[in-house]
Amino acid sequence: MIFVTVGTNEAPFDRLVSGVSGLAGREEVVVQHGASAVRPEGATCIDFLPFDELVELVRRARVVVTHAGVGSIMVALSQGKRPIVVPRLGRFGEAVDDHQVPFARRLSERGLVTVVDDPSLLPSAIDDAHAPVELESTGRLGLAQDLATFLRTLVDGAEPGVPGA
Helix, strand or coil: CEEEECCCCCCCCHHHHHHCHHHECCECEEEECCCCCCCCCCCEEECCCCHHHHHHHHHHCCEEEECCCHHHHHHHHHCCCCCEECCCCHHHCCCCCCCHHHHHHHHHHCCCCEECCCHHHHHHHHHCCCCCCCCCCCCCCHHHHHHHHHHHHHHCCCCCCCCCC
């Protein structure tokens, strides 16, 4: 099963939801579409889900496709999934700005997600989906510290990796 989630953001993410339109028929597709108006033909479409149901769908999925929201990505990773991530972009009214782009890139550099900038490329990204991700459970805080530092940088208004920004 392919599970697609746009998270709980109040802005539509029609660009992502439209990108999965060609997937139905290959295997079961479940789309949590939120405020998006698009309903992919042949997919099971759900506006919002209780958290436990979302986690169960992520757990059952062969592939998870999501926006680059921290919560959605962390749920996928917690279930051993390496999500395919399409960042929301401000210029399309999907978010207030492009804050999801550097976050997605950082996780991609760590091998935790696959970033797809153009949703029309989702079918090939799904075909090439990587093996499940295994997070270290040694008690070390490397990833957690990286995420906390990155998020603090975003909150403080500077771009990560850009001195003096």
